[in-house]
Amino acid sequence: xxxxxxxxxxxxxxxxxxxxxxxxxxxxxxxxxxxxxxxxxxxxxxxxxxxxxxxxxxxxxxxxxxxxxxxxxxxxxxxxxxxxxxxxxxxxxxxxxxxxxxxxxxxxxxxxxxxxxxxxxxxxxxxxxxxxxxxxxxxxxxxxxxxxxxxxxxxxxxxxxxxxxxxxxxxxxxxxxxxxxxxxxxxxxxxxxxxxxxxxxxxxxxxxxxxxxxxxxxxxxxxxxxxxxxxxxxxxxxxxxxxxxxxxxxxxxxxxxxxxxxxxxxxxxxxxxxxxxxxxxxxxxxxxxxxxxxxxxxxxxxxxxxxxxxxxxxxxxxxxxxxxxxxxxxxxxxxxxxxxxxxxxxxxxxxx
Numbered sequence: 001x002x003x004x005x006x007x008x009x010x011x012x013x014x015x016x017x018x019x020x021x022x023x024x025x026x027x028x029x030x031x032x033x034x035x036x037x038x039x040x041x042x043x044x045x046x047x048x049x050x051x052x053x054x055x056x057x058x059x060x061x062x063x064x065x066x067x068x069x070x071x072x073x074x075x076x077x078x079x080x081x082x083x084x085x086x087x088x089x090x091x092x093x094x095x096x097x098x099x100x101x102x103x104x105x106x107x108x109x110x111x112x113x114x115x116x117x118x119x120x121x122x123x124x125x126x127x128x129x130x131x132x133x134x135x136x137x138x139x140x141x142x143x144x145x146x147x148x149x150x151x152x153x154x155x156x157x158x159x160x161x162x163x164x165x166x167x168x169x170x171x172x173x174x175x176x177x178x179x180x181x182x183x184x185x186x187x188x189x190x191x192x193x194x195x196x197x198x199x200x201x202x203x204x205x206x207x208x209x210x211x212x213x214x215x216x217x218x219x220x221x222x223x224x225x226x227x228x229x230x231x232x233x234x235x236x237x238x239x240x241x242x243x244x245x246x247x248x249x250x251x252x253x254x255x256x257x258x259x260x261x262x263x264x265x266x267x268x269x270x271x272x273x274x275x276x277x278x279x280x281x282x283x284x285x286x287x288x289x290x291x292x293x294x295x296x297x298x299x300x301x302x303x304x305x306x307x308x309x310x311x312x313x314x315x316x317x318x319x320x321x322x323x324x325x326x327x328x329x330x331x332x333x334x335x336x337x338x339x340x341x342x343x344x345x346x347x348x349x350x351x352x
Contacts, residue, residue: 018240021276021322024294034292035281039257039307047295049254049312068155068172070128072122075151078112080130083142087116101150114139125149156207158222159185161229162195171223178219178227189227193253197258208306211253236313238264239274240321250315257297258308260319267299267321274300276322281314 008191025036037043052087069074080089081096086313089097102110108121115135120128129145132283136143149155150173157176164186169176178199182188187209188195195210199221206219210229213219221227234250251263261267267274277297283290295311313319 018320018322021273021278024276024278024322025296037293037295039295039297039311041303041307043308044307048310049256049314066318068149068152069122069124070104070108070149070151070254071122071154072104072106073106073153074149074155076102076104076110076120076125076128077148077150078102078110079146080112080132080136080140081144081146082140087138087141091145096144101181120147155223157181157224158226158228159228161198162189162231163187163229164189176221177217178221179217181221181227182229190231192233194232195251196230196232198228200228200229211252234315236260236315237318238320239318241268241323242266242319242321243268250313255313257311257313257319258305258307260313260317261308261321264319271323272321273324274298274304276324277304277308278320278322279311279313280318280320282316 006260012324039047043328060138079096079098080099082089082094083091085091086216099112102112104110104121107119108117109117112132113116113136118128118131118135120131122132125147128146132145132147133143136145152170152172153168155171157171159181160174161165163182166185169181169184176184178197182197192210197208197210199206199215199219201222202224209218209232236250238245238248242261245264246260252259255263261277266343267277275298277299279295279297280294281295297308297311299305299308
C-alpha cells in the first residue's frame with residue numbers, strides 16, 4: 001500500500017503548485033526549453049549583486065544670470081538713475097526709478113517710458129542696459145541703467161512626473177545637475193526605488209533608475225531640458241512552498257534572492273523542500289536571443305545562505321520552491337486516513 005501511495009504522489013496525482021524538483025532538474029527532451037544553472041560559488045559571480053556606485057564628483061563651473069541671453073517671454077527688472085534732481089527719473093540718492101516685471105515680447109522688444117521700444121532680445125543684461133541708455137540719450141541727464149533678469153521660461157528646466165511640486169526650475173541662479181533640479185521641485189513623491197528618471201535634452205534622451213541618478217551628480221542639465229520621473233513598477237513572483245506566495249513588490253533597488261524569499265515569508269517548514277529552490281528568469285527583455293534560465297539552489301547546504309545573499313534578484317523573476325517528497329506522501333495518505341477514521345468511528349458506533 002505504501003508503495004502505491006509513493007507511486008501516486010510521484011506521478012503527480014496529488015495537487016501541487018508546480019512541477020517537482022526532478023521535473024525541473026531532469027526535464028524531458030521536449031520540455032528542455034531553458035538552461036539550468038546550479039548556483040555555486042563559481043557560477044554566482046556573473047549574477048551577483050552589483051556594488052553600489054561610487055559617488056561622482058560634483059559638476060564644476062557655474063553660470064551667472066549675467067551670462068544669459070535675454071529671450072522672448074523673459075521678465076526684467078529695470079532701474080534708471082539720473083545724475084541730479086529735476087530729470088525724468090529719480091536720482092541715485094532716492095533710489096532711482098524702478099520698472100519691475102518688464103516682459104520681453106515675442107519679437108524681443110521691451111517698452112519703457114521715454115525710451116520707447118527697445119530691442120533687447122539676444123543681449124546680455126549689461127548689453128540691454130547700454131541699449132536702453134542709448135534710447136534715452138538726449139532725453140535723460142546722464143542716465144545710469146541697471147537691468148536684472150528675474151524670470152526666464154527659456155532659461156529653465158522642466159521637472160515633471162512623480163515629484164512633489166512639478167514645474168520649471170530656473171537656471172538663473174547658476175548651473176544645475178539633474179539631482180539639483182529634482183530637489184528644487186520638492187523631490188520624488190514616491191519611494192525612489194520605484195522610479196525611472198528620464199532626461200530629455202538636445203543630445204537625446206537618457207533613462208536610468210532614479211537611485212542610479214542619485215549616484216551621478218555630474219549629470220548637468222541646461223536650457224530647455226526636461227526631467228520626468230516615471231513610475232517604475234518592479235515586482236517578482238513567488239510560488240510554491242512559501243509562506244506568502246504571490247506577486248511581491250521589490251521594496252529596494254538592490255534585492256537578492258534571499259531578500260525575495262524573505263519577502264515571501266520564507267520556506268514553509270512542513271511543505272518545502274530545501275533542496276528544491278529555483279529561480280526562473282525569462283530573459284525576454286534582454287533582446288539578445290538568450291534562452292530562458294532556471295537557477296537551482298540547494299538550501300540544505302551550509303553555504304546556500306551566502307550564495308542566496310549574493311545572487312541578484314531582477315524584476316519579473318519567478319522564485320519557486322518545490323514540495324518536499326514526504327509532504328507529497330502525506331497529502332496522498334490523508335484521504336485514506338480520513339476514510340479509515342470514519343470507518344473505525346462507524347464500527348465503534350455500531351458496536352455500541
